[in-house]
Every structure is written in structure tokens, then in C-alpha cells.
Amino acid sequence: MIKGVKGEGENPVSTASRKPRHIAIIMDGNGRWAKQRHLPRHAGHKAGVKTVRTCVEQCVNHGIEVLTLFAFSSENWKRPEKEVGLLMGLFVAALKMEVKRLKRNNVQLRIIGDRSAFSNKLQKLIVSAEAATAGNTGLVLQIAASYGGRWDITEAARKLAERVKQGDLLPEKVTEELISSELSFADLPDPDLFIRTGGEQRLSNFLLWQSAYAELYFTDLLWPEFRVDEFLQALGSFSCRLRRFGKTSEQVTGENPEI
Ligand code: FPP
Numbered sequence: 703m704i705k706g707v708k709g710e711g712e713n714p715v716s717t718a719s720r721k722p723r724h725i726a727i728i729m730d731g732n733g734r735w736a737k738q739r740h741l742p743r744h745a746g747h748k749a750g751v752k753t754v755r756t757c758v759e760q761c762v763n764h765g766i767e768v769l770t771l772f773a774f775s776s777e778n779w780k781r782p783e784k785e786v787g788l789l790m791g792l793f794v795a796a797l798k799m800e801v802k803r804l805k806r807n808n809v810q811l812r813i814i815g816d817r818s819a820f821s822n823k824l825q826k827l828i829v830s831a832e833a834a835t836a837g838n839t840g841l842v843l844q845i846a847a848s849y850g851g852r853w854d855i856t857e858a859a860r861k862l863a864e865r866v867k868q869g870d871l872l873p874e875k876v877t878e879e880l881i882s883s884e885l886s887f888a889d890l891p892d893p894d895l896f897i898r899t900g901g902e903q904r905l906s907n908f909l910l911w912q913s914a915y916a917e918l919y920f921t922d923l924l925w926p927e928f929r930v931d932e933f934l935q936a937l938g939s940f941s942c943r944l945r946r947f948g949k950t951s952e953q954v955t956g957e958n959p960e961i
Pocket residue numbers: 729730731732733734735747748750751754771772773774775778792793796845900925
């Protein structure tokens with residue numbers, strides 16, 4: 703359903719561009735949410751799953767094409783073993799429980815990241831959940847798990863280096879487009895709106911290449927508190943941004959420059 707339009711929008715100020723095609727979210731603050739309530743961190747992650755559902759519903763209602771959620775980073779493997787185990791258990795439970803709902807809502811599920819790091823059971827569940835929703839034509843929901851932007855770029859570089867080694871590619875033929883084509887979700891548009899909850903204002907190794915021109919939206923709200931109103935606020939903020947993609951404001955608005 704989605705053509706592989708990467709990078710620069712065709713008409714950055716058209717009405718259509720006021721709505722993001724692709725939203726990427728760093729879901730931060732589950733642990734602090736739980737701590738504030740004297741609950742174990744895991745309770746925060748569980749509460750976070752509810753917000754995931756809310757955001758998926760909102761994206762479906764607003765005709766957003768792609769939603770990418772950062773569920774577990776390459777670096778999160780360094781967390782205490784118990785928390786990692788509980789998070790993996792939550793992914794397994796969510797995959798088992800949510801597939802029916804995703805199918806009902808015409809949502810296509812994809813997992814991006816280094817899945818070789820997961821247990822065999824989780825890998826099998828991922829394959830079957832993706833297969834069960836592969837024919838859906840609505841929202842593409844991408845869960846980034848065991849994912850890192852540097853990992854993504856390194857994988858692409860390795861594949862291209864292999865082609866050079868095989869004599870199949872000349873180094874001077876390596877372009878931005880070619881690198882993009884080897885990254886995760888090469889067939890989908892790049893994120894337009896990049897949201898991070900939880901008060902931190904950094905990218906934390908999420909979609910580094912693909913978010914080069916994303917509009918950033920930071921909120922102090924903790925992820926379990928990020929509900930419909932806040933989601934709409936982020937959409938509203940995006941709709942007011944003038945996306946210039948390196949050009950001048952006059953070039954993108956068509957106004958006469960006063961030079
Ligand atoms: C960051 O909060 C959150 C995570 C590392 C995990 C996110 C997982 C979920 C929302 C639940 C599972 C999601 C799916 C898609 C099944 P944090 O723990 O870093 O919070 P803190 O900064 O307050 O400590």
C-alpha cells in the first residue's frame with residue numbers, strides 16, 4: 703500500500719503534509735511512573751502497554767500510515783536480568799494477545815531489530831504474528847526491539863561491503879539512496895514526527911538515519927500518562943511546523959523573498 707517514498711516530502715506545505723505519514727515514538731518513563739506509585743518497574747511497563755493500544759487506535763483513526771515504537775533498545779540488554787526477563791515475557795504476552803485486535807483493525811505488524819538475540823520461542827511468535835497480519839493494508843505498526851540506529855546502519859554497511867567484496871558493487875556507486883535501501887523498513891516513508899515522552903531530550907540511538915528530517919516533539923509526561931489528548935497535542939504541534947528540508951521558508955511557501 704505504501705510506496706517507498708523516502709526523505710524529502712514532495713510538497714512540504716501542502717495540506718496533506720500537515721499530517722505525519724510516519725510517527726516514531728520513544729516510550730520513556732515507565733519505571734518512574736511505577737516508582738511514583740511505589741510499584742515495581744514492571745507495573746510501569748504493563749501500564750505502558752495500555753498507552754501503546756491508545757496510540758495504535760489513534761493512528762488508525764487519523765489515517766497515519768506508519769507507527770514505530772521503541773520497545774527495547776540494543777542497550778536495554780544491559781538492564782538487570784530480572785527486568786529484561788519480565789520485558790521479554792511482556793512482549794510474548796502482547797504478541798499472543800494483540801494479534802486478533804490488530805487483524806480486526808487492519809494493522810500490519812512488523813518487528814525491527816536484531817531478532818537473533820531473542821529466545822527461539824519469541825522468534826517463532828514474531829514470525830507467526832507478522833505472517834498473520836502481513837495481508838493487512840491499514841496502519842503499519844513497527845515494534846523496534848533489540849534495535850539500535852547504529853546497529854541498523856552497521857548492518858547496511860556490512861551488506862554493501864559484502865557486495866563490494868563479491869565484485870558486485872563499485873565503492874563509488876555507494877549513495878545515500880543505496881544505504882537507505884539496506885536499512886530497516888526501506889519500503890516505508892521515513893518518520894515525519896519523532897516523539898519522546900519522559901522528559902529527556904535525546905534520540906538514544908533510535909532511527910538515527912531515518913529521522914534526519916523528522917520533527918522532534920518532547921514531553922515531560924511519562925509514557926503511561928501519554929493519552930489521547932497528549933497524542934492530539936503532538937499532532938497539532940506537527941501541523942504548525944514548516945518543513946524546509948534545507949530550503950528557505952520562501953522557497954517552500956512560494957512567497958516572494960525580500961532580498
Ligand atoms: C522505557 O521506560 C521503556 C522501556 C524500555 C520499555 C517499553 C515497553 C513497553 C511500553 C511495554 C511493551 C511494549 C510493547 C510494544 C509490547 P523506562 O523503563 O526507561 O522508564 P524510566 O526512564 O522511568 O526508568
